[in-house]
Amino acid sequence: MKIVFPYRVASVLVIGSASTLASAQDDAPLHEDERIDEIIITAPFAESQAETLLPINVISGEELREKVTNTLGDTLKNEIGVNSASFGSGVGQPIIRGQTGNRVSVLQNGIALTDASNVSPDHGNGVEPLLADRLEIVRGPSALLYGSGAIGGVVNVIDNRIPETLPGQTDFQLEQNYNSVNNENKTVFRLDSSIGNVGIHLDYFSRDNDNVEIDGFAIDEIGVERLEELTAAFIGDDHDDDH
Incomplete structure (x- = not known):
């Protein structure tokens, strides 16, 4: 008993001293020379996961000015999975993955167009691509957000x-x-x-x-x-x- 007791006391004293020292270090303010400078990491060619998964193409700026023509379908016909259903030089409805007509929804600033192109393939869309700031093409599951009339895809014309x-x-x-x-x-x-x-x-x-x-x-x-x-x-x- 005389041998064990002193060691136990010593252990308690050592632990208590260490805890007191650690607490004092935590409470002490950091010096200016110990602060870490701000680090900025950039990746100019990185693409977010959301952008990778959503099959959406955006055409704007100089690219749009180079591709724009008289009709919406002719403007987009060189995009992947897009063609133009032409019943003449003034029609050019967009075809997305083989679907057109009431299976492809054409929007103007996010609002569905209601014109003769919805019921007849020989009528052009009632929106002018020459006045557009941006054209958005939506394919695949992302088009489900726009209802059953967009089973083939969506073309959204942003003209501000x-x-x-x-x-x-x-x-x-x-x-x-x-x-x-x-x-x-x-x-x-x-x-x-x-x-x-x-x-x-x-x-x-x-x-x-x-x-x-x-x-x-x-x-x-x-x-x-x-x-x-x-x-x-x-x-x-x-x-x-x-x-």
């Missing part, structure tokens, strides 16, 4: 018609184009500005063109006239037989 923020300066755009193939004249005008706390957006678009001219005859006018005569004669004979 309703300004989200007040412009810091006045932006003015005027574009005039001419196409000799079909005598097409195209005028685009846009103005973004602000007065006090009021945002201002003005845009104007005009396109006028004739039929596309090609070498030779695409349609034999004489043959068309003869066909119309035969059709009228057949209908007339059939009408006489009924009476």
Whole structure:
């Protein structure tokens, strides 16, 4: 007993001293020379996990200015999985992964368009890509957020018609184009500005063109006239037989 007791006391004293020393070190303020400077780590070519998983393509800026054409489908037809359903030079509805019409939802600033293109493939979309700031293409499971009418995908045209923020300066755009193939004249005008706390957006678009001219005859006018005569004669004979 005389041997064990002194060692136990010594152990208690050593532990108590160590705890007191550690507590004193924790409470002591850090000196300036012991602070760690801020470290900034950048990765310019990194892509977040969310961006990797979401099949969304965004076209804007100079890329959009280089690709934009008269129709939405022709503007996007070189993107992966996208084509243009053309029933003429002025139609060009977008096809996403083989789906078009009411299976592809076309939005303007996030709001679904309601026009003749929803019910007839020979009508163009009622939105002008030449006035767009950004085009967004949504494919795959991400399109489920937009309902059953977007089973093929979504094309969202952002044109800032309703300004989200007040412009810091006045932006003015005027574009005039001419196409000799079909005598097409195209005028685009846009103005973004602000007065006090009021945002201002003005845009104007005009396109006028004739039929596309090609070498030779695409349609034999004489043959068309003869066909119309035969059709009228057949209908007339059939009408006489009924009476």
